[in-house]
Amino acid sequence: MDIAPCFDDPHALLRAHGLRATPQRVAVTRLLLKQAIHATPRDVYVALNTDFPSMSQNTVYLTLAHLEQAGLLRRMYIAGRTVFDSNIQMHDHACCHHCGRIVDLPQAGQTDSPGELGKWQVEGQSRLWTGLCPDCIQPPALP
Template sequence: MSYLVEQSIERLKFNNIRITPQRHAILEYLIDQDNHPTADEIYKALESRFPSMSVATVYNNLRLFTELGLVKEMMYGDNSSRFDFASTEHYHAICSECGKIEDIYYPGLDDVEVVASNLTGFAVNSHRLEIYGLCPDCQKNIENN
């Protein structure tokens, strides 16, 4: 079991939340994936291991993980939220053609909330940065057509 899974399970236990095999598997899947899956994708990936698990179980656990700050929900215009394990602050590059999402780690923006607060007087509690463009695969597809 990875350190991130162990740490997340400890956080669940601290909040008096029972560690079910499904919860463990959903967390582990999110930590192992870097493709920012939808709830349906998580369900399809795990349904063979948990035939009695419903899509609602996945959604309910994702909502719980989001409330606890273990997972971030990323909502986009296509009405399907994507979920990202929230291990460290990072940003996203999103392909405007195929929807692929890549993580960007840029420590230079660590103090952006403080700067924004100082400039605006807002009590800033979070921020989100998204970069849009064409991924390398879509660039190749355009060049080849």
């Protein structure tokens, strides 16, 4: 489903996906869906805490889970963290093991599922590249 036309209108986006536009859902939708972003539940909680001091971490988590169930977010497990991805197109990721930055990459290489997955119900495929991002590579020591 192409969700781009109502990107700027969280209320319409939520309603189009069968969700009631509660203030919490609108806030989370506005934060995550205005751009492709990878956020842990804690990231979202911290980002919204100023405007919604009464929103608990549990409410944030449930809101993210509802948006995931509605197909607006994808949940991933990267480097021991649960991360919600607002880019729901198939894509690969690179994760910096120093700063934790996660970058979207176009899907590279073979996308056919291996024969070993014959009895699986495959829902997606994403490759994870790990290493150090350019900001975390130590400059060589000066002589």
